[in-house]
Amino acid sequence: MDALLQRRMFARSFLLQAFWNYERMQNLGFLYAFEPALLRAYKDPAARHAAALRHMDYFNTQPYMAGFILGVVAGEEEIIARSDQSLRPALVARCAAVKRAMASGMAALGDRIFWGAFRPACAAATIFLWALLWTLRIPHPVLLGSLAVLFFFNWTALRARWDGLRLGYHWQERLPEALSNQSWTHWMVPARRTGLLLALVCAAGMFMVPPWGSFAFSNVLVLAACWALRAKGVSALKIYAGLCGLGCLWAVLLRLA
Amino acid sequence: MSWLFLTLPAASIGAALVELDDTCIGQWMLSRPIIVGPLFGAVLGSVWSGVAFGALFEAFSCEHSPVGGFLSFNGCVSAVCAVLLSAGPAALPWPADFPAALGIGLFHARWMEPFVRGLRASIIQEMESDLMGTSPIPWQRHLARSLLPHAAATAALVYCACAAGSLLGWAWGVFPEILKDGLSRSFGWSLWLGWALLLDSLWRRS
Numbered sequence: 001m002d003a004l005l006q007r008r009m010f011a012r013s014f015l016l017q018a019f020w021n022y023e024r025m026q027n028l029g030f031l032y033a034f035e036p037a038l039l040r041a042y043k044d045p046a047a048r049h050a051a052a053l054r055h056m057d058y059f060n061t062q063p064y065m066a067g068f069i070l071g072v073v074a075g076e077e078e079i080i081a082r083s084d085q086s087l088r089p090a091l092v093a094r095c096a097a098v099k100r101a102m103a104s105g106m107a108a109l110g111d112r113i114f115w116g117a118f119r120p121a122c123a124a125a126t127i128f129l130w131a132l133l134w135t136l137r138i139p140h141p142v143l144l145g146s147l148a149v150l151f152f153f154n155w156t157a158l159r160a161r162w163d164g165l166r167l168g169y170h171w172q173e174r175l176p177e178a179l180s181n182q183s184w185t186h187w188m189v190p191a192r193r194t195g196l197l198l199a200l201v202c203a204a205g206m207f208m209v210p211p212w213g214s215f216a217f218s219n220v221l222v223l224a225a226c227w228a229l230r231a232k233g234v235s236a237l238k239i240y241a242g243l244c245g246l247g248c249l250w251a252v253l254l255r256l257a
Numbered sequence: 258m259s260w261l262f263l264t265l266p267a268a269s270i271g272a273a274l275v276e277l278d279d280t281c282i283g284q285w286m287l288s289r290p291i292i293v294g295p296l297f298g299a300v301l302g303s304v305w306s307g308v309a310f311g312a313l314f315e316a317f318s319c320e321h322s323p324v325g326g327f328l329s330f331n332g333c334v335s336a337v338c339a340v341l342l343s344a345g346p347a348a349l350p351w352p353a354d355f356p357a358a359l360g361i362g363l364f365h366a367r368w369m370e371p372f373v374r375g376l377r378a379s380i381i382q383e384m385e386s387d388l389m390g391t392s393p394i395p396w397q398r399h400l401a402r403s404l405l406p407h408a409a410a411t412a413a414l415v416y417c418a419c420a421a422g423s424l425l426g427w428a429w430g431v432f433p434e435i436l437k438d439g440l441s442r443s444f445g446w447s448l449w450l451g452w453a454l455l456l457d458s459l460w461r462r463s
Contacts, residue, residue: 014283019403021377045391053388063284115322120458123315126291142295153286196459203452222446226453236320236454243446248439
């Protein structure tokens with residue numbers, strides 16, 4: 001894949017979800033990001049539009065992992081454009097099958113890496129950095145902490161989008177094998193563990209800060225109870241509603257006493 | 258009056274533009290409550306309320322992953338509304354501000370955004386008829402039709418909800434003392450709920 005095509009598809013991939021709809025999810029966003037590859041593969045507008053119609057089908061994946069699929073499908077589409085008319089139906093069917101399979105596989109991987117690990121780990125890291133910079137009396141702790149975490153998250157996400165295009169195009173169906181050698185896919189467990197450690201340090205630090213420190217036992221109890229309920233699958237909204245009810249009951253009991 | 262006709266409209270438009278990052282453009286994490294809360298707090302001269310609400314709503318939104326069409330609640334809208342309600346002329350106290358902002362975020366995710374997404378079905382049909390011809394696809398027009406209603410709906414919701422902040426402030430003033438006390442206590446506990454949610458989201462998947 002040449003640099004110009006990669007740049008154009010990369011820039012357009014930021015609008016992958018701009019047309020999100022219930023009927024076919026990211027299909028139009030995919031087509032928008034994929035259009036530069038179609039323009040390159042098909043010089044004839046009628047053939048190009050016929051190919052574009054094939055990509056109007058249902059499509060959904062994790063947005064940061066879309067680059068991989070765009071790369072794979074760009075390679076497949078070039079092969080279709082160069083092939084004989086007799087071979088086209090089989091190649092078109094293969095392209096659609098590969099696109100579908102890659103979309104769900106990449107979505108599962110991306111959801112686990114970015115939504116499941118990096119997002120909560122970055123939240124914990126942001127709070128930790130705010131507290132650390134504020135304790136060290138460094139000016140603008142909130143701004144610096146937020147910018148540092150934004151930079152880290154986006155560096156990883158943008159790298160996945162950018163490298164994904166090239167790797168997908170280069171590796172085609174062998175992409176899963178190539179991905180297993182990418183260093184950033186192995187960051188998932190360390191990121192979660194680091195985030196958990198930072199969150200525990202911050203939560204423990206809060207017990208030393210007034211006014212929470214003076215009610216340490218009840219706060220530990222609330223934290224443990226909420227965590228246990230959440231681990232049982234009770235939603236945050238239900239736990240909060242329960243806390244509101246408990247708070248009002250507590251207030252009534254205090255008045256009566 | 259400058260609040261209603263200058264600050265709040267500007268903040269609502271700003272919130273709507275930043276909120277597009279959540280599900281429509283980029284996903285650069287600019288719309289995360291932990292980023293947008295302190296940002297709006299700093300702009301409105303109330304950094305610490307932005308920090309507190311940003312962190313709290315971030316923990317609430319870590320509970321679910323935005324997979325497929327699932328929308329639990331909009332942390333960005335909640336964090337911005339919480340900051341606007343506490344920094345605005347109503348100066349809503351935090352124990353009242355938090356449930357109000359949570360409700361606005363829920364309304365956005367569960368009713369408003371699905372409605373806007375439903376409107377996009379017609380764009381698919383238009384696009385298919387565009388592709389039957391040979392003229393270039395009018396992407397700018399389709400993008401505007403897709404994104405403008407979303408941003409306009411978000412801006413309208415933030416503006417109306419925060420303009421009604423003075424009503425909420427009045428309602429809080431006439432609330433029974435026992436309920437106020439109970440909500441204040443539960444708000445104090447909700448900070449620990451936030452920690453529990455964050456720890457659970459990191460622990461469970463480990």
